[in-house]
Amino acid sequence: MRMIERTAALMQRALIGRRFVLGGLPGALLLAPRARAGAPVDADPWPALVPQIFPNRVLEDGAKLLTIDAPYRAEDAAVVPVSLRTTLAADDPRHVRKITLVIDANPSPVAAVFTLAPQAGIDSISTRVRVDDYTNVHAVAELSDGKLYVATRYVKAAGGCSAPALKQTADAIPIGTLRFRELPAPDPAQREAQVMVRHPNYSGMQMDQLTRLYIPADFVEKLRVWQGDQLLLTVEGGISISENPAFRFSFKPTEAKTFRVEGGDSDGRHFSGSFPAQAAA
């Protein structure tokens, strides 16, 4: 915790004009910058990140139960699709409790923490991230017995975090607008859903050349998705998530008639929406 406080303090000093509100542990982690000073440019940041993000924990090889899918060479560093998939053996009584997505070389490496409800049946989650430099992407799954498993994938992309919000569109959809969509999944017992939030997700790394101040970070901090009364998924996001954050995930459908999404951003905005469930197939 001391280290986190220190990095947070350093960050606040370094980034004048930002208005970060540092909440609890996850929030601080999501914003903790990579310590660049003193480290050789090409040094692997991962060994130093592990004790910061997972203090006093052992990470086991997760290659067998966790895969990361991402393009080796990203087409657009500001919009890099990343998919996480978990596959537990049929006789494994455990379930995945949490997945932490880390983009090692990003200034704020923890891109997102996904908390999966035990009965949700979520075995895949996709989103789009910003990638600032050629980097390893790590995913760490915490299982219900408390064990951590890590998988990794290399991505070639650069400039995604400081890339300005380039995509000016002809429409004018207000910040905080939610979209929810159910999609058929390959497995009939499963379904997929996509939650989208209209939000610039400012990284805080774009400098206004006139004022010499950074445009303050302003990003979606939290999203919760319910199926009926059952919480399915909680997403804690950081500035490494792309503009207009989108999360797609599989789940086990129930008889529930509605889905509910609630979220909030770092500027204190709240957004929520209720969406009718697709008629059972």
Added chain:
Amino acid sequence: MVRPHDFVESSMATYDRRADRLSVMDLGSWIGEGMTVRGTFAVAAWVFVVMGLAGATLAGKPAVDVPAFSIQKVADGDYAHFGQVAMTSAANAGDIANLGIVVGRDAVAVIDTGGSVAVGEALRAAVAKLTGKPVRYVINTHEHPDHIFGNAAFAGSGAIFVGHQNLPESMRAHGPFYLHSFRDVLGAAAIAKVRLIPPTLLVKDTMTLDLGDRRLLLTAWYPPAHTDCDLTVLDERTHTLFSGDLVFLDHIPVIDGSLKGWLDVLPRLAMLPAERVVPGHGRRVGAWPGALDDERRYLLAVEADARKYIALGTPMAQAVPLIGQSERGRWRLFDDYNPRNATAAFSELEWE
């Protein structure tokens, strides 16, 4: 109709003096001074300098010379330089965009300045070889580095920089990112010379500039299309259109603004009374408005494909490699830009 000369005189006089003496050394004081000045055009009158890069070693690589710089006459008084159909590299010094020269009775306008100061200087030399008349206007068709990085070659020449009313803000927001990301491809020495000089004469809708018996119709386009600051220049005497990157020929179109916006602009663009077009990219003059056909077909194909895969619920990662594939083989640099265009189209259209 904006009457340019009314306000240009006062704002430009101040601006040019500043641009002339600006160096990395006095950037701090210049910024401080600039910030105290009030008014729209004063706000627009900043210049980016790559801090720290000027001190970068020049010993590593010699400054790159622009490969043989040639211009072609495309109509009476109208000339074009056709840049290479290529990605920016140190070898081509960013000479990848088409540039225009219009010679009037009294003065000259240049349209875009190329992807490095070396290209801008070559353009300036080409003008001097062509005519003794002064360059009165430097018109930037949009914010992209291959069109504006040569601006510094005309700083202090007395030329007035002209652009879309959104261009100063776009240069301000994206310029530092361009300088950073083009450093690797163009080389530190070339980047160190670049100054991002924003326009002081801003086009809101349309504006006519007169070079003496030679009227240029400038049109600022909305909504965002190729970018959010697209500007075209029509020589009303010869009906020659310098379209900037609203028109691509042979070189795959690049979507950095809005796909839907671009398709929205196309029918209105086609109504300009032109006979020929010098496109932003592609080494030939196109007939007007037929030159828009290929580009329209590509954009519609990308739109239709993106919509189809969004409707099917195909994830972005799987949809992107499928979008626009019917256009493969019809464009140069297809694999360099089509996946990006597909990503941009998918991101935009999934909010429909």
